[in-house]
Amino acid sequence: MASLMWNHSCSVGVQAMDNQHGILLDALNELRTALLKGTESKVVRAMLARVSELMRLHAESEERLLALYDYPGLAAHKAEHQRLLGRLAQFDVRFEQRQSGAVYELVEYLRKWFTNHTGVSGQKYGPWLQKCGVQ
Numbered sequence: 001m002a003s004l005m006w007n008h009s010c011s012v013g014v015q016a017m018d019n020q021h022g023i024l025l026d027a028l029n030e031l032r033t034a035l036l037k038g039t040e041s042k043v044v045r046a047m048l049a050r051v052s053e054l055m056r057l058h059a060e061s062e063e064r065l066l067a068l069y070d071y072p073g074l075a076a077h078k079a080e081h082q083r084l085l086g087r088l089a090q091f092d093v094r095f096e097q098r099q100s101g102a103v104y105e106l107v108e109y110l111r112k113w114f115t116n117h118t119g120v121s122g123q124k125y126g127p128w129l130q131k132c133g134v135q
Contacts, residue, residue, distance in 0.1 A: 003029050004111055010118040012126030014134050016065070020058045021118050027051050028114060032107050044103060048095060051110070052088045059085065062125075069132040071125055080121060084113055
């Protein structure tokens with residue numbers, strides 16, 4: 001369960017989205033650290049709720065921005081967000097049922113998702129938004 005590090009590949013070149021991605025990265029690393037330290041379940045649960053809410057808000061914000069500029073890949077990007085939010089809901093249920101390993105599995109899933117989201121998806125919509133004059 002590696003931590004996430006901000007680097008050039010994380011930047012999509014749109015300040016608002018880069019700022020949100022930075023907040024998500026920090027929240028995911030805080031959750032990872034709490035797990036490694038053996039933080040009590042109640043605190044981890046609150047951190048998971050925060051990560052889920054940040055992900056939901058980010059998805060909404062990103063989708064509004066992409067819709068505003070008629071991004072041609074918006075439908076696929078929305079589908080990516082829906083898969084993420086659905087997966088978060090599944091993990092939430094598993095955590096409530098106290099399934100061992102669920103939180104660790106979620107953190108690893110989110111680490112991979114974040115890397116793909118900023119490194120692949122973001123590299124597609126970032127240049128589009130920049131061509132539209134968004135910085």
